[in-house]
Amino acid sequence: MKKSVLLFLFSALILLLMPVQSHAATTQTKIILDGQELNLPNEAEVVTVRNNIMIPIRVVAENLKFNVNWDKKTQNVNIQQLSKAITLTVGKQEASVGNSTVSLNMAPQIIKNTVVVPIRFVSEEMGLTVVWNNKEKTVTLASPTFPPSSPDNGSQNDELASLTSLPSSPANGSQNDELASPTSPPSSPVNGSQNDATINLVHEINYANNQLVVSLDHEVTPVITTLKNPDRIVVDFPFTDFGNMSQPVPDGSMGKLSTGDIPNLTDVRYSLFKNDPAQVRIVIELNNVSSVNYYQQYIAGKFILDLNIVNASKPAPPITGSGKRIVVIDPGHGGSDPGTTSITNKHEKQFNLALALKVQAILLQEPEIEVVMTRETDIYPTRSERVKLANDLNADVFVSIHGNSVPSSPQITGTETYYYQRASSKELANIVHKHLVEAMGLYDRGVKNGSLQVIRETKMPAILLEVGFLSNKSDEEAMMSESVQTQAAQAIVDGIKEYLKL
Numbered sequence: 001m002k003k004s005v006l007l008f009l010f011s012a013l014i015l016l017l018m019p020v021q022s023h024a025a026t027t028q029t030k031i032i033l034d035g036q037e038l039n040l041p042n043e044a045e046v047v048t049v050r051n052n053i054m055i056p057i058r059v060v061a062e063n064l065k066f067n068v069n070w071d072k073k074t075q076n077v078n079i080q081q082l083s084k085a086i087t088l089t090v091g092k093q094e095a096s097v098g099n100s101t102v103s104l105n106m107a108p109q110i111i112k113n114t115v116v117v118p119i120r121f122v123s124e125e126m127g128l129t130v131v132w133n134n135k136e137k138t139v140t141l142a143s144p145t146f147p148p149s150s151p152d153n154g155s156q157n158d159e160l161a162s163l164t165s166l167p168s169s170p171a172n173g174s175q176n177d178e179l180a181s182p183t184s185p186p187s188s189p190v191n192g193s194q195n196d197a198t199i200n201l202v203h204e205i206n207y208a209n210n211q212l213v214v215s216l217d218h219e220v221t222p223v224i225t226t227l228k229n230p231d232r233i234v235v236d237f238p239f240t241d242f243g244n245m246s247q248p249v250p251d252g253s254m255g256k257l258s259t260g261d262i263p264n265l266t267d268v269r270y271s272l273f274k275n276d277p278a279q280v281r282i283v284i285e286l287n288n289v290s291s292v293n294y295y296q297q298y299i300a301g302k303f304i305l306d307l308n309i310v311n312a313s314k315p316a317p318p319i320t321g322s323g324k325r326i327v328v329i330d331p332g333h334g335g336s337d338p339g340t341t342s343i344t345n346k347h348e349k350q351f352n353l354a355l356a357l358k359v360q361a362i363l364l365q366e367p368e369i370e371v372v373m374t375r376e377t378d379i380y381p382t383r384s385e386r387v388k389l390a391n392d393l394n395a396d397v398f399v400s401i402h403g404n405s406v407p408s409s410p411q412i413t414g415t416e417t418y419y420y421q422r423a424s425s426k427e428l429a430n431i432v433h434k435h436l437v438e439a440m441g442l443y444d445r446g447v448k449n450g451s452l453q454v455i456r457e458t459k460m461p462a463i464l465l466e467v468g469f470l471s472n473k474s475d476e477e478a479m480m481s482e483s484v485q486t487q488a489a490q491a492i493v494d495g496i497k498e499y500l501k502l
Protein backbone atom coordinates (compact mmCIF):
# COMPACT_ATOMS: atom_id res chain seq x y z
CA MET A 1 0.00 0.00 0.00
CA LYS A 2 3.00 2.23 0.21
CA LYS A 3 2.72 3.66 -3.28
CA SER A 4 -0.92 4.43 -3.08
CA VAL A 5 -0.50 6.11 0.29
CA LEU A 6 2.22 8.30 -1.15
CA LEU A 7 0.10 9.01 -4.19
CA PHE A 8 -2.77 9.96 -1.94
CA LEU A 9 -0.58 12.32 0.08
CA PHE A 10 0.74 13.80 -3.10
CA SER A 11 -2.72 14.42 -4.49
CA ALA A 12 -3.81 15.80 -1.14
CA LEU A 13 -0.91 18.23 -1.32
CA ILE A 14 -1.82 19.30 -4.83
CA LEU A 15 -5.37 19.75 -3.66
CA LEU A 16 -4.20 22.04 -0.87
CA LEU A 17 -2.16 24.06 -3.32
CA MET A 18 -4.94 24.36 -5.86
CA PRO A 19 -6.75 27.64 -5.82
CA VAL A 20 -10.34 27.26 -4.79
CA GLN A 21 -12.62 28.24 -7.61
CA SER A 22 -15.79 29.59 -6.21
CA HIS A 23 -18.57 31.43 -7.85
CA ALA A 24 -18.01 34.94 -6.66
CA ALA A 25 -20.78 37.38 -5.91
CA THR A 26 -21.39 37.86 -9.62
CA THR A 27 -23.86 34.98 -9.78
CA GLN A 28 -26.27 34.67 -6.91
CA THR A 29 -26.71 31.03 -6.00
CA LYS A 30 -29.97 29.69 -4.65
CA ILE A 31 -31.06 26.73 -2.58
CA ILE A 32 -34.62 25.54 -2.85
CA LEU A 33 -35.65 23.08 -0.17
CA ASP A 34 -38.99 21.32 -0.43
CA GLY A 35 -40.29 24.00 -2.73
CA GLN A 36 -39.10 27.00 -0.72
CA GLU A 37 -36.10 29.16 -1.42
CA LEU A 38 -33.83 29.32 1.61
CA ASN A 39 -32.60 32.60 2.98
CA LEU A 40 -28.87 32.28 2.72
CA PRO A 41 -27.25 34.15 5.60
CA ASN A 42 -24.52 36.67 4.77
CA GLU A 43 -21.89 35.12 2.59
CA ALA A 44 -23.20 31.56 2.55
CA GLU A 45 -23.53 30.32 -1.00
CA VAL A 46 -23.29 27.29 -3.23
CA VAL A 47 -19.76 26.94 -4.56
CA THR A 48 -18.02 24.75 -7.08
CA VAL A 49 -14.70 23.34 -5.96
CA ARG A 50 -12.91 21.23 -8.56
CA ASN A 51 -16.20 20.21 -10.18
CA ASN A 52 -17.84 19.36 -6.87
CA ILE A 53 -20.96 21.30 -5.99
CA MET A 54 -20.60 22.24 -2.33
CA ILE A 55 -23.43 23.62 -0.22
CA PRO A 56 -23.46 25.39 3.13
CA ILE A 57 -24.46 22.54 5.39
CA ARG A 58 -25.70 24.52 8.35
CA VAL A 59 -28.44 26.42 6.59
CA VAL A 60 -29.72 23.24 4.94
CA ALA A 61 -29.66 21.10 8.10
CA GLU A 62 -31.26 23.81 10.20
CA ASN A 63 -34.04 24.26 7.68
CA LEU A 64 -34.67 20.53 7.92
CA LYS A 65 -35.13 21.15 11.67
CA PHE A 66 -32.01 19.20 12.62
CA ASN A 67 -29.80 20.26 15.48
CA VAL A 68 -26.51 21.62 14.20
CA ASN A 69 -23.42 22.37 16.26
CA TRP A 70 -20.16 23.83 15.08
CA ASP A 71 -17.11 23.14 17.22
CA LYS A 72 -14.47 25.61 16.15
CA LYS A 73 -11.69 23.93 18.11
CA THR A 74 -12.09 20.49 16.53
CA GLN A 75 -13.49 21.93 13.26
CA ASN A 76 -16.36 19.50 13.60
CA VAL A 77 -19.91 20.00 12.37
CA ASN A 78 -22.30 17.81 14.36
CA ILE A 79 -25.76 17.21 12.98
CA GLN A 80 -28.43 15.33 14.84
CA GLN A 81 -30.79 13.96 12.20
CA LEU A 82 -33.68 12.22 13.96
CA SER A 83 -31.92 9.32 15.69
CA LYS A 84 -28.81 9.49 13.52
CA ALA A 85 -25.76 11.57 14.45
CA ILE A 86 -23.57 12.90 11.64
CA THR A 87 -20.13 14.38 12.25
CA LEU A 88 -18.21 16.13 9.50
CA THR A 89 -14.75 17.60 9.95
CA VAL A 90 -13.30 20.43 7.91
CA GLY A 91 -10.46 19.11 5.76
CA LYS A 92 -11.28 15.48 6.44
CA GLN A 93 -12.62 13.29 3.67
CA GLU A 94 -14.32 10.93 6.09
CA ALA A 95 -17.47 11.58 8.04
CA SER A 96 -19.15 9.54 10.71
CA VAL A 97 -22.79 8.71 10.13
CA GLY A 98 -24.41 6.80 12.96
CA ASN A 99 -22.00 3.98 13.74
CA SER A 100 -20.21 3.94 10.42
CA THR A 101 -17.58 5.95 8.62
CA VAL A 102 -18.31 7.14 5.11
CA SER A 103 -16.04 8.67 2.51
CA LEU A 104 -16.81 12.00 0.92
CA ASN A 105 -15.77 12.78 -2.64
CA MET A 106 -14.32 16.00 -1.23
CA ALA A 107 -13.57 17.11 2.32
CA PRO A 108 -15.75 19.83 3.87
CA GLN A 109 -14.15 23.27 3.64
CA ILE A 110 -14.59 26.69 5.13
CA ILE A 111 -15.37 29.19 2.41
CA LYS A 112 -16.16 32.74 3.48
CA ASN A 113 -16.70 31.68 7.10
CA THR A 114 -19.17 28.97 6.13
CA VAL A 115 -18.63 25.22 6.16
CA VAL A 116 -19.54 23.74 2.79
CA VAL A 117 -19.89 20.01 2.03
CA PRO A 118 -20.30 18.11 -1.25
CA ILE A 119 -23.86 18.00 -2.42
CA ARG A 120 -23.55 14.25 -2.92
CA PHE A 121 -23.10 13.75 0.82
CA VAL A 122 -26.39 15.51 1.43
CA SER A 123 -28.17 13.22 -1.00
CA GLU A 124 -26.51 9.98 0.04
CA GLU A 125 -26.31 10.36 3.79
CA MET A 126 -29.21 12.65 4.55
CA GLY A 127 -31.58 11.06 2.05
CA LEU A 128 -32.41 14.22 0.11
CA THR A 129 -33.13 14.26 -3.58
CA VAL A 130 -30.76 16.75 -5.14
CA VAL A 131 -30.83 18.51 -8.49
CA TRP A 132 -28.22 21.10 -9.50
CA ASN A 133 -29.08 23.53 -12.22
CA ASN A 134 -25.77 24.90 -13.34
CA LYS A 135 -27.27 27.53 -15.62
CA GLU A 136 -29.36 29.10 -12.90
CA LYS A 137 -26.92 28.21 -10.11
CA THR A 138 -29.74 26.66 -8.17
CA VAL A 139 -29.76 23.60 -5.97
CA THR A 140 -33.17 22.00 -5.59
CA LEU A 141 -33.47 19.71 -2.58
CA ALA A 142 -36.39 17.54 -1.61
CA SER A 143 -36.56 15.70 1.70
CA PRO A 144 -37.83 12.09 1.62
CA THR A 145 -41.24 13.06 2.98
CA PHE A 146 -41.75 15.84 0.48
CA PRO A 147 -44.22 14.93 -2.28
CA PRO A 148 -42.16 14.73 -5.48
CA SER A 149 -44.86 16.43 -7.53
CA SER A 150 -48.48 17.39 -7.50
CA PRO A 151 -50.78 14.37 -7.60
CA ASP A 152 -51.50 13.58 -11.22
CA ASN A 153 -54.44 11.50 -12.20
CA GLY A 154 -53.49 10.75 -15.76
CA SER A 155 -50.78 8.13 -15.57
CA GLN A 156 -52.21 5.70 -13.06
CA ASN A 157 -50.91 2.22 -13.73
CA ASP A 158 -50.05 -0.81 -11.67
CA GLU A 159 -46.76 0.60 -10.45
CA LEU A 160 -48.38 3.76 -9.15
CA ALA A 161 -51.27 1.90 -7.63
CA SER A 162 -48.91 -0.22 -5.58
CA LEU A 163 -46.85 2.76 -4.57
CA THR A 164 -49.74 4.77 -3.23
CA SER A 165 -50.76 1.86 -1.05
CA LEU A 166 -47.40 1.84 0.69
CA PRO A 167 -47.55 3.14 4.26
CA SER A 168 -44.58 5.42 3.69
CA SER A 169 -46.07 7.25 0.73
CA PRO A 170 -47.37 10.72 1.36
CA ALA A 171 -50.98 10.75 2.42
CA ASN A 172 -53.11 13.05 0.35
CA GLY A 173 -54.56 15.08 3.17
CA SER A 174 -51.96 16.39 5.54
CA GLN A 175 -49.02 16.71 3.18
CA ASN A 176 -50.89 18.90 0.79
CA ASP A 177 -51.92 21.17 3.62
CA GLU A 178 -48.27 21.67 4.39
CA LEU A 179 -47.57 22.40 0.76
CA ALA A 180 -50.17 25.09 0.70
CA SER A 181 -48.80 26.77 3.82
CA PRO A 182 -48.51 30.58 3.60
CA THR A 183 -44.72 30.40 3.43
CA SER A 184 -44.97 28.77 0.03
CA PRO A 185 -46.99 31.14 -2.12
CA PRO A 186 -48.13 29.83 -5.48
CA SER A 187 -45.92 32.37 -7.22
CA SER A 188 -42.75 30.93 -5.69
CA PRO A 189 -39.81 30.88 -8.09
CA VAL A 190 -39.83 27.08 -8.28
CA ASN A 191 -42.96 26.89 -10.32
CA GLY A 192 -41.99 29.43 -12.88
CA SER A 193 -38.51 29.05 -14.23
CA GLN A 194 -37.18 25.79 -12.95
CA ASN A 195 -38.55 22.99 -15.02
CA ASP A 196 -36.99 22.99 -18.47
CA ALA A 197 -33.54 23.88 -17.28
CA THR A 198 -33.23 21.26 -14.54
CA ILE A 199 -34.46 18.22 -16.44
CA ASN A 200 -31.87 15.48 -16.65
CA LEU A 201 -31.74 13.14 -19.62
CA VAL A 202 -31.31 9.39 -19.76
CA HIS A 203 -29.34 8.22 -22.79
CA GLU A 204 -28.95 4.53 -22.16
CA ILE A 205 -30.24 1.81 -19.86
CA ASN A 206 -28.51 -1.55 -19.61
CA TYR A 207 -28.69 -4.58 -17.41
CA ALA A 208 -25.78 -7.01 -17.28
CA ASN A 209 -23.77 -8.88 -14.65
CA ASN A 210 -26.44 -8.15 -12.05
CA GLN A 211 -26.00 -4.43 -12.60
CA LEU A 212 -28.47 -1.89 -13.82
CA VAL A 213 -26.47 0.82 -15.58
CA VAL A 214 -28.13 4.11 -16.51
CA SER A 215 -26.29 6.79 -18.46
CA LEU A 216 -27.52 10.25 -17.55
CA ASP A 217 -26.23 13.69 -18.35
CA HIS A 218 -26.30 14.74 -14.68
CA GLU A 219 -26.08 12.84 -11.44
CA VAL A 220 -29.49 12.66 -9.87
CA THR A 221 -30.27 10.53 -6.86
CA PRO A 222 -33.13 8.17 -7.65
CA VAL A 223 -35.80 7.09 -5.21
CA ILE A 224 -35.64 3.30 -4.85
CA THR A 225 -38.58 1.29 -3.58
CA THR A 226 -39.00 -2.46 -3.25
CA LEU A 227 -42.46 -3.88 -3.82
CA LYS A 228 -44.06 -7.30 -3.48
CA ASN A 229 -46.56 -9.20 -5.71
CA PRO A 230 -44.97 -9.21 -8.15
CA ASP A 231 -41.60 -8.75 -6.48
CA ARG A 232 -39.74 -5.81 -7.93
CA ILE A 233 -37.33 -2.96 -7.37
CA VAL A 234 -38.62 0.37 -8.60
CA VAL A 235 -36.05 3.05 -9.42
CA ASP A 236 -37.47 6.55 -9.96
CA PHE A 237 -35.37 9.35 -11.36
CA PRO A 238 -36.98 12.68 -10.47
CA PHE A 239 -36.74 15.61 -12.89
CA THR A 240 -35.60 13.21 -15.60
CA ASP A 241 -36.70 12.52 -19.17
CA PHE A 242 -35.48 10.34 -22.00
CA GLY A 243 -32.79 11.99 -24.12
CA ASN A 244 -31.04 10.70 -27.16
CA MET A 245 -31.70 7.06 -26.27
CA SER A 246 -29.79 4.23 -27.87
CA GLN A 247 -32.79 1.99 -27.35
CA PRO A 248 -36.45 2.58 -28.28
CA VAL A 249 -38.05 5.31 -26.19
CA PRO A 250 -41.29 4.01 -24.79
CA ASP A 251 -44.30 5.89 -26.02
CA GLY A 252 -47.06 5.63 -23.48
CA SER A 253 -46.26 2.04 -22.61
CA MET A 254 -43.23 0.53 -20.95
CA GLY A 255 -40.04 -0.35 -22.82
CA LYS A 256 -38.39 -3.65 -22.06
CA LEU A 257 -34.73 -4.54 -21.91
CA SER A 258 -33.62 -7.83 -23.34
CA THR A 259 -31.83 -9.41 -20.41
CA GLY A 260 -31.46 -12.97 -21.63
CA ASP A 261 -31.85 -15.82 -19.23
CA ILE A 262 -30.79 -14.59 -15.80
CA PRO A 263 -31.80 -16.69 -12.79
CA ASN A 264 -34.20 -14.94 -10.41
CA LEU A 265 -34.75 -12.05 -12.85
CA THR A 266 -38.10 -11.78 -14.64
CA ASP A 267 -37.59 -8.59 -16.59
CA VAL A 268 -36.37 -5.01 -16.63
CA ARG A 269 -38.67 -2.33 -18.02
CA TYR A 270 -38.64 1.44 -18.20
CA SER A 271 -41.05 4.25 -18.86
CA LEU A 272 -41.61 7.95 -18.66
CA PHE A 273 -43.68 7.63 -15.55
CA LYS A 274 -44.71 11.25 -15.17
CA ASN A 275 -44.69 14.48 -17.05
CA ASP A 276 -44.29 17.96 -15.63
CA PRO A 277 -41.90 17.43 -14.06
CA ALA A 278 -40.71 14.43 -16.00
CA GLN A 279 -39.83 11.31 -14.07
CA VAL A 280 -38.23 8.19 -15.52
CA ARG A 281 -39.09 4.91 -13.86
CA ILE A 282 -37.16 1.66 -14.20
CA VAL A 283 -38.65 -1.54 -12.80
CA ILE A 284 -36.60 -4.67 -12.12
CA GLU A 285 -38.92 -7.59 -11.62
CA LEU A 286 -37.55 -10.59 -9.76
CA ASN A 287 -38.66 -13.91 -8.34
CA ASN A 288 -37.95 -12.93 -4.78
CA VAL A 289 -37.11 -9.35 -3.85
CA SER A 290 -36.20 -10.23 -0.28
CA SER A 291 -33.27 -12.34 -1.50
CA VAL A 292 -31.64 -9.29 -3.06
CA ASN A 293 -29.25 -6.77 -1.58
CA TYR A 294 -28.54 -3.74 -3.70
CA TYR A 295 -25.97 -0.99 -3.69
CA GLN A 296 -26.12 2.22 -5.70
CA GLN A 297 -23.39 4.52 -6.90
CA TYR A 298 -22.24 6.78 -9.70
CA ILE A 299 -19.16 5.82 -11.65
CA ALA A 300 -17.95 8.03 -14.47
CA GLY A 301 -21.33 9.71 -14.73
CA LYS A 302 -23.26 6.45 -14.90
CA PHE A 303 -25.74 5.42 -12.27
CA ILE A 304 -25.13 1.82 -11.23
CA LEU A 305 -27.46 -0.31 -9.16
CA ASP A 306 -25.53 -3.39 -8.17
CA LEU A 307 -27.77 -6.30 -7.23
CA ASN A 308 -26.42 -9.06 -5.11
CA ILE A 309 -28.80 -11.96 -5.38
CA VAL A 310 -28.44 -14.12 -2.30
CA ASN A 311 -29.81 -17.51 -3.09
CA ALA A 312 -29.98 -19.16 0.29
CA SER A 313 -31.80 -22.25 -0.91
CA LYS A 314 -29.00 -23.30 -3.25
CA PRO A 315 -25.51 -23.98 -1.88
CA ALA A 316 -22.62 -22.73 -3.99
CA PRO A 317 -21.65 -25.28 -6.60
CA PRO A 318 -18.73 -27.43 -5.47
CA ILE A 319 -15.90 -26.51 -7.80
CA THR A 320 -13.15 -28.72 -6.47
CA GLY A 321 -15.37 -31.73 -6.28
CA SER A 322 -14.80 -31.79 -2.54
CA GLY A 323 -17.90 -29.70 -1.91
CA LYS A 324 -15.82 -27.37 0.23
CA ARG A 325 -15.93 -23.58 0.04
CA ILE A 326 -12.71 -22.17 -1.35
CA VAL A 327 -11.07 -19.33 0.58
CA VAL A 328 -8.04 -17.62 -0.94
CA ILE A 329 -5.76 -15.85 1.54
CA ASP A 330 -3.36 -13.34 0.02
CA PRO A 331 -0.44 -12.11 2.12
CA GLY A 332 0.36 -8.77 0.43
CA HIS A 333 3.73 -8.05 -1.22
CA GLY A 334 6.64 -10.52 -0.67
CA GLY A 335 10.03 -11.28 -2.22
CA SER A 336 11.35 -8.31 -4.17
CA ASP A 337 8.41 -6.19 -2.99
CA PRO A 338 8.80 -5.52 0.75
CA GLY A 339 5.72 -3.28 1.02
CA THR A 340 6.04 -0.51 3.54
CA THR A 341 8.62 -0.29 6.33
CA SER A 342 7.58 -0.19 9.96
CA ILE A 343 8.65 2.35 12.57
CA THR A 344 11.21 -0.19 13.83
CA ASN A 345 12.36 -0.98 10.28
CA LYS A 346 10.51 -4.24 9.75
CA HIS A 347 9.02 -5.03 6.37
CA GLU A 348 5.27 -5.09 5.81
CA LYS A 349 5.65 -8.33 3.79
CA GLN A 350 6.81 -10.16 6.95
CA PHE A 351 3.83 -9.03 8.98
CA ASN A 352 1.41 -9.90 6.15
CA LEU A 353 2.84 -13.41 5.83
CA ALA A 354 3.01 -14.07 9.58
CA LEU A 355 -0.67 -13.17 10.04
CA ALA A 356 -1.77 -14.94 6.85
CA LEU A 357 -0.06 -18.18 7.90
CA LYS A 358 -1.95 -18.05 11.21
CA VAL A 359 -5.21 -17.59 9.30
CA GLN A 360 -4.26 -20.57 7.12
CA ALA A 361 -3.51 -22.75 10.16
CA ILE A 362 -6.96 -22.07 11.63
CA LEU A 363 -8.76 -22.52 8.30
CA LEU A 364 -7.06 -25.89 7.79
CA GLN A 365 -9.06 -27.11 10.81
CA GLU A 366 -12.34 -26.14 9.15
CA PRO A 367 -13.94 -29.22 7.56
CA GLU A 368 -16.04 -27.20 5.11
CA ILE A 369 -13.34 -24.82 3.92
CA GLU A 370 -10.49 -25.37 1.53
CA VAL A 371 -7.84 -22.70 2.03
CA VAL A 372 -5.54 -21.65 -0.81
CA MET A 373 -2.62 -19.27 -0.25
CA THR A 374 -1.25 -16.91 -2.94
CA ARG A 375 2.14 -17.34 -1.24
CA GLU A 376 3.43 -19.25 1.79
CA THR A 377 7.00 -18.02 1.71
CA ASP A 378 8.90 -14.84 0.93
CA ILE A 379 8.22 -14.79 -2.81
CA TYR A 380 6.49 -12.22 -5.01
CA PRO A 381 3.57 -13.38 -7.11
CA THR A 382 2.40 -10.42 -9.22
CA ARG A 383 -0.99 -8.96 -8.39
CA SER A 384 -2.34 -10.28 -11.71
CA GLU A 385 -1.17 -13.76 -10.77
CA ARG A 386 -2.96 -13.53 -7.42
CA VAL A 387 -6.15 -12.41 -9.16
CA LYS A 388 -5.88 -15.16 -11.76
CA LEU A 389 -5.36 -17.84 -9.10
CA ALA A 390 -8.53 -16.83 -7.26
CA ASN A 391 -10.60 -16.45 -10.47
CA ASP A 392 -9.39 -19.76 -11.93
CA LEU A 393 -10.33 -21.52 -8.70
CA ASN A 394 -13.71 -19.79 -8.77
CA ALA A 395 -13.05 -19.11 -5.10
CA ASP A 396 -15.87 -18.22 -2.71
CA VAL A 397 -13.92 -15.60 -0.78
CA PHE A 398 -10.69 -13.63 -1.31
CA VAL A 399 -8.92 -11.92 1.60
CA SER A 400 -5.77 -9.84 1.10
CA ILE A 401 -3.77 -8.97 4.22
CA HIS A 402 -1.75 -5.75 4.52
CA GLY A 403 -0.26 -3.27 6.95
CA ASN A 404 -0.74 0.45 6.46
CA SER A 405 1.77 3.27 6.80
CA VAL A 406 2.06 7.05 6.73
CA PRO A 407 5.67 7.65 7.86
CA SER A 408 5.19 11.42 7.85
CA SER A 409 2.25 11.18 10.29
CA PRO A 410 3.18 8.57 12.90
CA GLN A 411 0.13 9.51 14.97
CA ILE A 412 -2.26 7.97 12.40
CA THR A 413 -3.63 4.72 13.76
CA GLY A 414 -6.33 2.14 13.21
CA THR A 415 -7.82 -0.69 11.22
CA GLU A 416 -9.57 -0.27 7.88
CA THR A 417 -11.07 -2.69 5.38
CA TYR A 418 -11.47 -2.19 1.65
CA TYR A 419 -13.92 -3.66 -0.82
CA TYR A 420 -14.54 -2.66 -4.43
CA GLN A 421 -18.09 -1.90 -5.56
CA ARG A 422 -19.68 -5.33 -5.34
CA ALA A 423 -22.37 -5.57 -2.71
CA SER A 424 -21.17 -9.07 -1.82
CA SER A 425 -17.66 -7.75 -1.17
CA LYS A 426 -19.08 -4.94 0.92
CA GLU A 427 -21.03 -7.39 3.01
CA LEU A 428 -17.93 -9.55 3.52
CA ALA A 429 -15.94 -6.41 4.40
CA ASN A 430 -18.46 -5.31 7.01
CA ILE A 431 -18.50 -8.70 8.71
CA VAL A 432 -14.74 -9.36 8.75
CA HIS A 433 -14.01 -5.74 9.73
CA LYS A 434 -16.31 -5.98 12.74
CA HIS A 435 -14.42 -9.04 14.05
CA LEU A 436 -10.97 -7.66 13.20
CA VAL A 437 -11.53 -4.29 14.89
CA GLU A 438 -12.61 -6.07 18.03
CA ALA A 439 -9.58 -8.36 18.01
CA MET A 440 -7.02 -5.65 17.27
CA GLY A 441 -8.51 -3.10 19.66
CA LEU A 442 -7.24 -0.24 17.48
CA TYR A 443 -9.13 2.81 16.21
CA ASP A 444 -11.95 1.83 13.84
CA ARG A 445 -11.27 3.56 10.52
CA GLY A 446 -14.22 1.90 8.89
CA VAL A 447 -15.04 -0.02 5.74
CA LYS A 448 -14.18 1.74 2.48
CA ASN A 449 -14.69 1.38 -1.23
CA GLY A 450 -11.29 1.35 -2.93
CA SER A 451 -10.13 0.52 -6.43
CA LEU A 452 -7.28 -1.86 -5.61
CA GLN A 453 -6.33 -4.42 -8.25
CA VAL A 454 -6.62 -7.61 -6.22
CA ILE A 455 -10.13 -6.77 -4.99
CA ARG A 456 -11.21 -5.05 -8.22
CA GLU A 457 -10.25 -7.76 -10.71
CA THR A 458 -11.19 -10.78 -8.64
CA LYS A 459 -14.73 -11.91 -9.38
CA MET A 460 -15.76 -13.27 -5.96
CA PRO A 461 -16.47 -11.41 -2.72
CA ALA A 462 -13.02 -9.88 -2.12
CA ILE A 463 -11.58 -7.64 0.59
CA LEU A 464 -8.28 -6.06 1.51
CA LEU A 465 -7.49 -5.64 5.20
CA GLU A 466 -5.26 -2.82 6.40
CA VAL A 467 -4.85 -4.32 9.84
CA GLY A 468 -3.10 -1.33 11.42
CA PHE A 469 -0.43 1.32 10.83
CA LEU A 470 3.13 0.03 10.88
CA SER A 471 4.21 3.68 11.03
CA ASN A 472 2.46 4.07 14.40
CA LYS A 473 4.34 2.92 17.49
CA SER A 474 1.52 1.24 19.37
CA ASP A 475 -0.17 -0.17 16.24
CA GLU A 476 3.14 -1.72 15.22
CA GLU A 477 3.69 -3.19 18.66
CA ALA A 478 0.28 -4.87 18.54
CA MET A 479 0.74 -6.03 14.95
CA MET A 480 4.10 -7.63 15.69
CA SER A 481 2.81 -9.39 18.81
CA GLU A 482 2.34 -13.15 18.37
CA SER A 483 -0.69 -13.21 20.64
CA VAL A 484 -2.43 -10.28 18.92
CA GLN A 485 -1.73 -11.90 15.54
CA THR A 486 -3.36 -15.11 16.76
CA GLN A 487 -6.43 -13.17 17.92
CA ALA A 488 -6.56 -11.26 14.61
CA ALA A 489 -6.27 -14.52 12.65
CA GLN A 490 -9.13 -16.05 14.62
CA ALA A 491 -11.19 -12.89 14.02
CA ILE A 492 -10.60 -13.05 10.25
CA VAL A 493 -11.66 -16.71 10.24
CA ASP A 494 -14.73 -15.93 12.36
CA GLY A 495 -15.68 -13.23 9.86
CA ILE A 496 -15.20 -15.51 6.84
CA LYS A 497 -17.27 -18.24 8.47
CA GLU A 498 -20.02 -15.82 9.44
CA TYR A 499 -20.15 -14.53 5.85
CA LEU A 500 -20.25 -18.07 4.43
CA LYS A 501 -22.88 -19.00 7.02
CA LEU A 502 -20.75 -21.90 8.30
Ligand code: ZN
Nearest residue numbers: 001332339402
Ligand atom coordinates in the same frame (compact mmCIF):
# COMPACT_ATOMS: atom_id res chain seq x y z
ZN1 ZN B 1 0.54 -3.35 1.53
